[in-house]
Amino acid sequence: MTAALPEQRLVEEVARLERLKNRIAARQAEAIREFARAHVASQTADGRVEPGQLEGLERSIVAQVGLACRVAPVEARRRLRVARDLHAGHDRVRALFAAGELGEYQVATIIAATSHLDEDARAEVDRQLAERRVETLGVRRIHDLARTLAAAADPDGFARRCRAARSGRRVTVRPAADGMADLTAHLPVEQAVACYATLARAAQDAAASPEPLTRGRGQVMADTLVERLTGRATPDAVPAEIQILVPVEALLDPTSPLPAQIPGHGPLPTQRILDNTARKTWRRLLTRDGIIIGGDSRRRAFTGTLAELIRARDGHRCREPHCDAPIRHLDHIHRHTHGGPTSFTNGRGLCAFHNHTRETPGWTAHVVDSTGNTVITTTPTGHRYHSTPTATITPPFGRAHDPTRIRAG
Template sequence: MTISDAAVGVPAAALRADVEAIVALEHTIRAAQAEQLRLIERAHGYAHAVEGVHDGSSSSEREFATRAFVAELATALVVPEAAASDLVADAGVARRHPATLEALACGSIGLAQARSIFDALIGLPASAAAALEAAALEHAARQTNAALRRRLRSLRERLHPEPLDARHRAATAERRVVLEPAADGMAWLSLFLEAERAQAIRNRLDTLAVAAAEDHRTHAQRVLDAAADLLLAGSRTDHDGRPIAGDAAIVPRVLVTVPVLTLLGHTDEPAELDGHGPIDADTARWLAAHGPSFQRILTHPETGAYLSYGRTSYRVPADLAGYLRVRDGGCRFPGCGRRAAGCDLDHTNDWAHDGQTRHDNLAHLCRKHHRLKHETRWRMTQEPGGIIRWTSPAGHHHTTQPENPFLERPVPSVRTEGHPTAERENAA
C-alpha cells in the first residue's frame, strides 16, 4: 500500500513542529541550568558569610562552610550530597570558565557536555585549560557526550604538562569499592582501580567462566559467580555450590535482622539485610541457619535494655547502643545512607552542656555529619518517637524518621508458644 505525499504531509508537518518545540524547550532547560550554576556559586558565597568566613579564615573553616552549604543544597533539592557537591564544584569551575557556561546558556551544548569539559579542565594549568576549552567548544555542539569525552581524553593527554605516570600514581590513591543497592534483593558492586588491573581481572574471570563445566548458567552468570566466589570465600564453587578442591575458604559475616516468627516459619514477613534493605523470608532463614552466632535484640518495650543512664555515664552501654542501632538504622542526617554500624553515637544535647546518656538524647551520625553538627550552624533536636528535626544555616527545617520506631504491632493470628511478637533475631 502506497501512501500519497498529500496524506503524509499533515503528520510530517506536525512531527516537524513538535521536534522544533522539543529543541526549543531543551534550549530553555539548558539556559535554566546555566542560571542555576550562577546562582549556586553566588549562594556559596552567602553561605560562607553566614558561617562567619572572612579573608583571614583558615582552610578548615572554609571547608566546613562549604560542607554546610553542600548539605543545605542537598536537603533543599532532595538529592544525595554527592550530587549537590558536584553542582557546587561545577558552579565553581563554570565561574572560572565563562565560555563553557555561555555555551550552555545559549543552548549549543547540554549540561552533560559542559560537565565533561569541566571534568577535563580540573587540574590543568591556566594556559592548557584555555586551549583545551577552546578546542572542546569548537566541536562540542556537533558531538554526543560520549564522543566528546573521547576527544577530551586525547586532548587532555596532549596538553597536560604533568607526565601521565605521575598522574596515574595520584589517581591510584583514590581506588575504592562502591556498593549501590538495587531493586528485587539485588545490588551493584563496583571497583574503581587501575585500568590494567581491571582488564586483567576481567580476563581471568572470562577464563574461569570458560573453564567451568557447562550447565544451565549463561557465560555472564558464570563470570559473576566466579567473581563472587573468589571475593567471598577465596574459593570457587561448582554449579551445585560445592567448593572446588584445593581452594581455601573464608566464611563471610552477614548481618541480618529477622522477625522471630519469620525465623520459625510462621510468617513470611521480610527481613532486613544491613546496608541493603528488605530481603525475602527464605533467604533470611538460610542466612540465619548458616550464621555462626546470634545476638538477641528484642523490640521495645520488651527489650530489657536500660534506656537511660542519665549523667552517670558518657559512654553508651552495649544494650542501649544495640537498641539505638536497630532504631536508627543509619545516620540520622537528611538523605545520608551510611549504616549505623559505621556511625558515631552522638549526644543531641551535648554532654558538656548537661546532655544525658538517654535513648531520646542519642542518635547515630556518620563522622562527616557529626562534625558538621559541631562545626557549622546546622542544628538538631529530638522529638518523641525518635524523630529528629534539623535546622539548616538558611533556616530550612527537615525531619528524619527512625528506621524502626518500635511502635506496637498487631499480633499475627498464629500460635506464638510464648515467643514475643516483636522479638527480632540479629544473625551475625
C-alpha cells in the first residue's frame, strides 16, 4: 500500500479541523442557549426581574454573550437567535451542525431565512433542505434555496414582508481603507436597478464622447453620482464641515509621516487635507498619546463642544468592548442621579443598545483612573470588562507630544 503523500495528509488534516471547528461552534450554540435559559430562570426566580420585563432581560443576555464571545451586540443577538431557533423546527440542520457537516455561517444563513416562520413551517423547510443535501451546497445556494422554501411555506407572509420592507429604504455611509468610504442605498429593487442603469448610461456616454477619457467606467459612475447628488460640477468642489484630528508634529514638520484622523472614518494623509481646494471647515482637537483630553460642564446633558470632544475621543464608536456601533447616547459613567458630574472624564459614548442595557438590573460601570480613560463594566454574573479609548494617532517612536513644550510665536 502506498503511503499518503504529505500534502494529502495535510488536506485531510484541514478537513478534520474544519469539521471539528463546526462541532465546536455547534456546542457553543448549545451553551449559549443553556446560559440564556438559566439566566432567565435565576433572574425571575429571585424577583429582580418581573416576567413582563423579559425584553430588557433578553438585552442583558445579548450583552453578556457579546462580551463573553468578544463580538458586537448585533453578532451576539444573531448567535442567540441561532441557538434558540435550532431547537424550534430545525432538527435536521441542528444534527448536521453538531456532526460538523454544516458550518456556523451556513446555519446562520438558514436561520435568518426562516426566522419569521412558525415551528411547523420551519420543520417543513428543514425537511426539504435535508432532502436536497444542504451540506453539499455553497453559502449562496443555501441562501437562495432557504429563502425560496421559506417563501413557499408562507406565501402570504412573504408578500406582507415585501410590502413592509419598502419602508426600510435608507442611505448609509461606512468607512473604508485609504481615505475612502462606502455610500450604500437600500432601495426597492426596481429603484436600485434604475439608479444603476442611469449611472451606467452616463459612463457609456462618456466613453462615446470624442474627448479623451482618462477615467475608468467605475470612476465615471462614481463621479456622476456625486455630481448629481450635490449639484457640483466636480467632486472636489463639494463643501463640507469636517471634525479632524491633526498631530502637531505634522503641522510643524511637512515631512512627518503621521496621518490626520477623521473620527469614525479612519486616517487620511495630512497633505491631502491641506492641499484640498474644496471649501471645508476644520475643527482641530487637542490630543495626547493620540487620545483627546479636556472639557468640563455643569449641565445635565452632554451638549456642544463637550459632546463633540467625548465622541471624538471615543472614535465615534460605542465604548463597550467589542462593539463597533456608532455612538447614539452620551452616558454618565457615575450616574447623574447619584451625583456624577457632566464632565469629560465622567462621560462616554454608547450605542442605543448598550445604553439601554445598563438600565437592566445587575449592570454597573465605574471609572478606575483620574483621566476617565479606563472604565470597568460589571455584568449581572459578576464578570468585569475593561474599556479604554483607542489612540487615534500614534506619536513617533511611541512618544507622546507634550503641548507645554510649544513656544508661542
